[in-house]
Amino acid sequence: MSEPINVSMTVNGSRVSCGVEPRSTLADFLRQTLALTGTHTGCEMGVCGACLVVVDGRVVHSCLMFAVQAGGSVIETVEGLTERAAIADLQDAFHLRNALQCGFCTPGMLMTAYSLLSQPGIPTRDEIRDALSGNYCRCTGYEAIVDAIENVARDRDAASIAQTREEAGA
Amino acid sequence: MxxxxxxxxxxxxxxxxxxxxADAGExxxxxxxxxxxxxxxALRLQAPQLLIDIAHIEALRGVELQGGWLRIGALTRHCEVLTDPLIARHAPLYHAAAPHVxxxxxxxRGTIGGSISHSDPASEFPAMTLAMGAELELVSRTGTRRVAADDFFIDLFQTAIEPGELLVAIHVPVIRPGHRWAFHEFARRRGDYALVGCGVLAEFSDGLIEQARIVFFSVGNTPLRARQAEQCLIGKRLDEAAVAAAQALVGGDLDPPEDEHVPPAMKRHLARVLLGRLLGQIMRQDS
Structure with missing residues (x-):
């Protein structure tokens, strides 16, 4: 029983195929086997949100699934989002607004913000707080994190309006 | 861990x-x-020898209208419950509860079938299953059976599902024109387990309440119907006096366990307040 199972998945655009023990969580697999340590393991029971990753287009806890369950899936970690500059503006805004201190929770915060801001419209502060309800930060008191996300939401909206105008005027 | x-x-x-x-011997x-x-x-509260991943079984997916029933595949995710237009229209208590899950x-990632078969007493979907009078479709090697929600929730984390049996779909009787409903829960923070939660489904005919299902959760080992409160509403017009009468009875319907943080008296109080708000909401929908 419980011998390694061969699992294939796409992680940050690359095909990965290797043997994994069924009891290994996706978080441990990403960190230990693939050395993608941007995904953090905090509570390992789905409470703190430090381990969030994108699986098949949806943000989920990588501590709440086993790597074998992700066989055939498309995974994106915070490293993937960073490398394709999908969250460059969020990273800037977190930096400018001091929205992190120790930084342990930040990858998860960025994942939640990425997911929230991929929906149309500007979320209210209450909606941002609601989206962050599954992300713990023990340093900042959240206010600066909400500010940073709100700023990016406004900037992205303004940019998309400007682009629409430019296209209409051209 | x-x-x-x-x-x-x-x-x-x-x-x-x-x-x-069956081959794994239970x-x-x-x-x-x-x-x-x-x-x-992870906490080693459970340690099975074999995990059977049912997430890729196509027959467990999908939401469709079948006559007077809405069939919701067990693998329907909570985020899909939140956005599915058929669920919003025909099984509205699931839709109303979903943002609180x-x-x-x-x-x-969580699925409605998983939530109902796990049957956590603080969970929203098992309680709304009972409130809407849904039926659970269970499959075993010997065949298929449908169990009414009233007979499904047996005790703490215990349902009518036999070992090896699989919950494949939830069948919800669709909302009719005379139906009114409301849902709310009290939780310390958004997303936390509810201190007390409740869903109400009432059917009106000529302005009088013909049927009522009032289901509380997080007040005992299973989702619980407030039978006395339900009974006192039957045949009545829903006005302030009727709401007060139901509120007066609801404390006797519930027997919350001792809890250091939320003692039974507090749960009863919260249940009374919650029921008043929900019936008030329904009263205003009606006028």
Whole structure:
């Protein structure tokens, strides 16, 4: 029983195929086997949100699934989002607004913000707080994190309006 | 903590899943979204020898209208319950409860069938299953049966599902024109387990209440119907006096367990307040 199972998945655009023990969580697999340590393991029971990753287009806890369950899936970690500059503006805004201190929770915060801001419209502060309800930060008191996300939401909206105008005027 | 070692199977049909479970001699566990099971394994509250991943069985997916019933596939995720137009229209108490189920990332993976078969007494979907009078479609190697929600929730984390049996779909009787409903829960923070929650489904005819189902959760071992409060509403017009009468009876309907943080008296008080608000909401919908 419980011998390694061969699992294939796409992680940050690359095909990965290797043997994994069924009891290994996706978080441990990403960190230990693939050395993608941007995904953090905090509570390992789905409470703190430090381990969030994108699986098949949806943000989920990588501590709440086993790597074998992700066989055939498309995974994106915070490293993937960073490398394709999908969250460059969020990273800037977190930096400018001091929205992190120790930084342990930040990858998860960025994942939640990425997911929230991929929906149309500007979320209210209450909606941002609601989206962050599954992300713990023990340093900042959240206010600066909400500010940073709100700023990016406004900037992205303004940019998309400007682009629409430019296209209409051209 | 880490889960104890186990082996893993990924069947592609219901029959294959049932056979796999039977071959494992009962020391197996089905997993769908795993949002309750995986932490239980990590904490070693459970340690099956075999995990049977049913998340890739196509027959367990989909939401469709079948005559007077809405069939919701067991693998329907919480985030889909939140956005599915058929559920919003025909099984509105699930739709109303969905934003209160945990946090967005949990809702992205957790499934309604998993939530109902796990039957956490603080969970929203099992309670709304009872409030809407849904039926649960269970499949075993010997056949299919449908169990009414009133006979399904037996005790703490215990349902009518037999070992090896699989919940494949939830059948909800669709909302009719005379129906009114309301849902709310009190929780310390958004996404936390409810201190007390409640869903109400009432059917009116000529302005009088013909049927009422009032279901509380987080007040005992299973979702609980407030039978006396329901009874006192039958045949009445829903006005302030009727609401007050139901509120007066609801404390006697509930027998919350001792709890250091939320003592029974506080749960009863919160239940009374909640019921008043929900019936008030329905009263205003009606006028």
């Amino acid at each position: 880490k889960a104890r070692a186990f082996s893993y199977a990924r069947p592609s049909t219901v029959m294959e899943a049932l056979e796999t479970f 020391d197996a566990s089905y997993v769908a979204g795993g949002q309750s099971l995986v932490p239980a394994l 945990a946090h967005p990332a949990i809702r992205n």
